[in-house]
């Protein structure tokens with residue numbers, strides 16, 4: 316794996332980045348807090364900085380720190396997954412999410428504990444962002460009895476009933492109709508939860524996707540369909556697989572609201588989610604959102620990072636808009652994060668990933684008698 320990809324979140328920014336919409340990244344504060352001078356404990360120098368604005372896109376400094384911590388945890392956890400895979404501790408397929416963390420983080424930060432989440436096989440980071448135990452995820456990846464699916468699901472089948480995380484599905488597009496079913500169950504029970512359904516851009520060419528969107532719109536189901544457009548389905552660019560790349564026409568085709576958003580910007584993701592959640596909870600209407608993103612690693616751990624269907628230059632160009640780096644820069648500019656604090660958060664994330672590894676590594680494999688359990692639901696209980 317590329318060392319640059321690993322180190323991206325702690326790189327220090329040199330130039331002020333332009334935000335996706337060309338606006339200033341940090342909204343001016345009107346809370347009366349003017350610039351202050353302060354001693355940087357890391358550098359020992361006196362620096363002038365703005366007080367942390369109370370509000371960037373509706374977030375508090377505390378929430379921004381939580382978002383950053385969540386993204387760092389996902390990144391560091393998955394770097395350890397890559398390492399464990401190379402060492403043969405993780406078997407089967409293993410698809411990493413590195414580069415896409417603003418989506419998982421932004422989405423999960425907007426939903427309630429009683430909402431539902433369903434996803435495809437690129438699922439570890441999304442489960443972490445949802446609050447599934449890092450130990451239980453790593454143990455699942457290691458195929459251990461203590462894993463969240465009893466060690467029998469593996470990387471593509473992370474499942475956790477406590478957080479309403481309904482998997483982890485390996486067949487492209489197969490879970491999209493299940494999301495519609497969850498939406499139907501919510502409505503049938505007169506609940507006001509929402510169901511979040513993640514899938515890649517290649518899944519929108521699968522028939523089941525169209526059937527699910529049609530039913531969700533026809534029956535007014537509270538489902539938010541999130542297409543993570545990382546531009547490639549395995550090694551096939553979207554331009555080579557999809558006749559009409561405009562995702563919104565698919566929403567329009569089913570009389571559904573559709574939106575495209577910058578998936579590298581956690582604030583943009585949150586704002587877009589706020590609209591979709593309101594629509595789902597209040598009007599029971601579904602939404603299709605295209606979140607534009609980029610994956611840094613190969614399609615799965617067995618694929619090359621670059622050099623086959625995409626160039627190293629393209630990869631490096633896209634890594635300049637690293638979601639962690641973008642959030643870090645905004646917080647740094649707002650004067651609410653020092654490099655020392657960033658390193659501390661990063662070290663915490665690494666420690667959690669290490670703890671998960673140790674737990675998984677010391678856990679037993681599932682006993683042989685569990686080979687035939689968890690195949691059919693026990694409908695009697």
Ligand SMILES: Cc1ncc(C[n+]2csc(CCOP(=O)(O)OP(=O)(O)O)c2C)c(N)n1
Pocket residue numbers: 437485486487488514515516517518545547548549614
């Ligand atoms: C129905 C089906 N066809 C083919 C495959 C093989 N396959 C696995 S992943 C994948 C690409 C899917 O890409 P996308 O939906 O964009 O998600 P991403 O991997 O980019 O997250 C394909 C074709 C599969 N798992 N299921």
